[in-house]
Amino acid sequence: MKELWFSEYHSPNVRFDFRIKRELYSGESEYQHIHIFDSYEFGRVLVLDGCVMVTERDEFIYHEMLVHVPMSVHPDVKRVLVIGAGDGGTLKQLCRYPDIEAIDLVEIDGDVIDVCREFLPHLASSFDDPRVAIHITDGLRFVRHCQDAYDLILVDSTDPFGPGEGLFTREFFGNCYHALEADGILVNQHESPYYRSDAREVRKAHANTREIFEIQRLYQAHIPTYPSGHWLFGFMSKHYHPLDDFEAQRFLNRELVCDYYNPELHRGAFALPSYVQRLLNEDDDDESEV
Numbered sequence: 001m002k003e004l005w006f007s008e009y010h011s012p013n014v015r016f017d018f019r020i021k022r023e024l025y026s027g028e029s030e031y032q033h034i035h036i037f038d039s040y041e042f043g044r045v046l047v048l049d050g051c052v053m054v055t056e057r058d059e060f061i062y063h064e065m066l067v068h069v070p071m072s073v074h075p076d077v078k079r080v081l082v083i084g085a086g087d088g089g090t091l092k093q094l095c096r097y098p099d100i101e102a103i104d105l106v107e108i109d110g111d112v113i114d115v116c117r118e119f120l121p122h123l124a125s126s127f128d129d130p131r132v133a134i135h136i137t138d139g140l141r142f143v144r145h146c147q148d149a150y151d152l153i154l155v156d157s158t159d160p161f162g163p164g165e166g167l168f169t170r171e172f173f174g175n176c177y178h179a180l181e182a183d184g185i186l187v188n189q190h191e192s193p194y195y196r197s198d199a200r201e202v203r204k205a206h207a208n209t210r211e212i213f214e215i216q217r218l219y220q221a222h223i224p225t226y227p228s229g230h231w232l233f234g235f236m237s238k239h240y241h242p243l244d245d246f247e248a249q250r251f252l253n254r255e256l257v258c259d260y261y262n263p264e265l266h267r268g269a270f271a272l273p274s275y276v277q278r279l280l281n282e283d284d285d286d287e288s289e290v
């Protein structure tokens with residue numbers, strides 16, 4: 001039988017291939033090409049415009065780190081804004097917190113939600129939670145009209161090109177600042193520091209959040225199916241510090257079973273490699289080797 005492989009370029013000279021059993025869905029939405037594959041190693045995989053977004057095998061790493069880090073720092077999250085996140089994985093982790101009262105999910109492409117409901121039902125299992133309101137629109141536009149409305153904003157977007165490009169701009173981060181309560185926290189997926197073009201995006205995004213938030217720290221996780229596996233998250237806060245205000249007992253008291261996140265890892269995730277620290281302190285026009 002002919003072997004089927006999926007390939008994604010992680011850099012112009014590096015390709016990531018994995019063998020697939022079959023293609024379950026392929027379609028062009030208004031914004032992007034949507035693929036769902038069934039793979040031998042990673043289970044079902046969502047691919048948007050040729051980039052792996054989420055796999056059944058390693059999604060827990062990304063979604064646990066996006067959600068449980070801020071939820072273990074802010075003591076009283078009631079209202080959350082989630083931007084992107086059409087696969088449902090972020091929502092699934094958030095809905096494990098009974099104290100959360102309302103979640104606005106703003107996804108630009110309704111087709112992604114529909115396809116994930118059908119082909120990734122275990123992940124896309126919380127869209128019908130009564131606390132969730134789904135808005136099919138551009139997150140950049142949505143957040144322009146929000147003021148002091150949220151305790152937490154999570155940006156689970158695609159990469160900074162195509163529909164996701166606006167979600168890494170100074171305008172967007174500034175509007176998120178105003179959309180947050182006085183002690184609010186913003187966490188975004190902040191790309192990867194390893195390959196040169198990705199590192200440039202990290203540096204640009206980091207520069208765009210500087211001077212907006214009182215506290216701004218990056219943390220990291222190892223995500224096997226993302227370029228280089230080394231992935232960053234941006235923790236931007238108006239009041240709470242991700243380590244000084246982190247209380248392990250607050251997380252432990254909730255008795256949430258996680259397969260990646262734990263209090264020791266929370267602390268360790270904020271210890272960035274020296275080359276990443278240097279990257280964040282470089283000026284944008286510095287093309288030094290990363």
Ligand code: SAM
Binds near residue numbers: 140
């Ligand atoms: N975990 C993935 C990652 O880190 O790349 C992201 C997964 S989720 C599927 C990304 C979602 O962001 C997509 O469904 C995409 O349609 C959505 N998106 C991209 N740009 C957006 C925008 N401007 N407003 C709202 N949603 C957007």
